[in-house]
Amino acid sequence: MKASGISLERSETGVAVVVLEGDHDLSTAAALRSRLEGLIAEGVPVVVDLTPTTFIDSAILDALLSALRRARGQGLGFAALIGESPAEPAVRRIFELTQLVPLFPVLSTRSAALDAVLSGPEAR
């Protein structure tokens, strides 16, 4: 399933991995929000894979934080996956600037992210 650079994969352990490819901003924020809300409503732990993402802005951060709050409210794991050395530094930069890393579960490998969300909402 892929639309607007947003695709969905499922891990063998039942985690939804939402992959954001390319640039994401106000033009894709509503689609992302809707996709994340749907998965959380299903009771599925979610990893948002930002490793192939070249740009995000505050509209995307808003969608991610809204989903994080919903997931925590339902006792579901929710985490972001950000590569250690992305070709485009925008994703890590905006997480650093907004000081979200301490608040938002951010992992650097897919296996660590999958393990983290299966541990529950507070897993880091």
Added chain:
Amino acid sequence: MSDDLLPERPNLRLVLPARAENVAVVRQALNGVAEGLALEAFTLTDIKIAVSEACTNVVLHAYPGREGPLVVDAWAGDGEELVVVVRDRGSGFTPAARTESAGLGLGLALIASLSKEVHIGSEPGGGTEVRMRFRLDPDREDMEVTSL
């Protein structure tokens, strides 16, 4: 480069419908400007984040219920700074309206954090102008300290 010294003709001028999909068009155009200036990737990233936020404000708030233009000008006069002006012909600037919806209200804070200087003003005859000044060779350590 003071504003008084800005050449009449900018290096970049875009006039686009103020729609969400056109914010990416602005970023793409900034890539072209950066190529000409041989900017470091992190400098371009900061400029793109700030300019995107300013454009997003226009898309979200300048023209409630109607269409209107998003205007972006950029000057790279002396090679040490880039001045980018994002303007609209909308209903004027109301900080409350521009911080209560999408984007966590972080847009203006990000702009202020990432630019050397920002000025937000009203345009004669209506509309809002966000004028941002970026250093093209910023001290990355200084920039890190300005986290929100």
